[in-house]
Amino acid sequence: MKNFTALLLASILCLQSCAQNDKEMNEKATQILSNLYKEVRHYDQRINYQADIFIGGCNLELLINDFPVQTYFDSGNGAISTSIPINTAILRPGTQTWKIRIYPIHDVTQINGVITKLPRASIEENARVEIKIEGIRYKENGDIEKHFGKVLEFKAPLIKDEKTGKNKLADAGKTYIEYSGTFEANVPYNLSGWQNSEDLRSIEPEMLKLEVVKEYEKISQWLKDRNLINIAQAKLKSKKEEAQALFYNNSTNNEYITDFIDTWGHENTKVQSLENYSLQFYGNGKIVTLISNTYKKSPLWATFKDDKNEDNYVIYSLYLHSPKGKKELEIIR
Structure with missing residues (x-):
């Protein structure tokens, strides 16, 4: 009984010590x-650049100034829409670069008992990619105070299928597609x-x-x-x-x-x-x-x-x- 009491007391002291250390x-x-x-x-000159991204039927990596601000590698043919801040990849005002890397979707499979994801052979015709970048000023409570307008609006090019008459991705059938360009950002800071x-x-x-x-x-x-x-x-x-x-x-x-x-x-x-x-x-x-x-x-x-x-x-x-x-x-x- 004494041993049990001593062990219980030691456990309590240990928990208290750990809690104190965490605090x-x-x-x-x-x-x-x-x-x-x-x-x-320059808080009064603040401007946050926001990228609105829409993808469907593919995987994607978006880079601003060759830094990854959004990646998506998953399975399925569904569409995904998201909005992300990109200022942390913008180091100074002026011309910025953007690059979109497109990959085939992945299928979940099991190899030697291990679940893994394998890319399909190529990017499919139903793949879609759109990106918009806009400058916004937020209030301290998170509401939008001002829109500065879009500085980029891009859609991966489509062509019409002669047989079906439906639109399809112009570069479908490849294992990798890359689109790139530039936009202007008027941030008031300069980061190392x-x-x-x-x-x-x-x-x-x-x-x-x-x-x-x-x-x-x-x-x-x-x-x-x-x-x-x-x-x-x-x-x-x-x-x-x-x-x-x-x-x-x-x-x-x-x-x-x-x-x-x-x-x-x-x-x-x-x-x-x-x-x-x-x-x-x-x-x-x-x-x-x-x-x-x-x-x-x-x-x-x-x-x-x-x-x-x-x-x-x-x-x-x-x-x-x-x-x-x-x-x-x-x-x-």
Whole structure:
């Protein structure tokens, strides 16, 4: 009985200690990230560029200035419509580049007992892609204050099928399609970002891969330890730029902190091992990341129990660069 009582007391003390550690971790991470909005400049000139995307019957990757702002790799022939902010890929005012990469849809299959996704042989005739980019100013409560008008409106070209008389994708039948162009953005800021970063393509691929994996494994261990302080410090430079690009105010800063703790600080998180991945370059070779060969997303992910005690998961994307004159990799987005 004494042994049971001692064990119970030890368990209670352990739980209390863990709860206290989590609370302190949350508070310190909050302190690190709580003043992002105070460094935001030109708030009265703010303009948020929003991309409205419609796709059907294909997979897609949208890049702004060679940085991925939206990816979709899934199965099915249905249509999907979404709207996303793209300012974090816009580093300075002036001419910006856009690129749409189109791939065949994927079918879910099982190979040697492992569920995987395999792309179809080609992009099909019923595939559709549309994108619009518009400048918007938001009020502090999130309502739209002003429309600055569309700076881009693109539809993948269609042709009429001579047999059926129906429209079909002009470039159907290919395994890959790419459309690109430019648009003008009048943002009032200038971010360092990766403008002056090292070109990582000059590094021997296997050596670079080892360094990238080392960074991922470091973050993975911090996730396992729920070390929000180290994660917040590692992301601080990137988040300062994102706060400026998205014109954080006190309210949006607090929302970000809540999201940060919820995303990176799940309790009882089970971080999965890194496997089956490849290097992927962005930012004209100045940014590198890891992409799962199976799911075309980050291979860093974890499972957890949500509020309803149901199984859920979260994927952690990391975009790394090496500032000019440095060899070490850092998180830039």
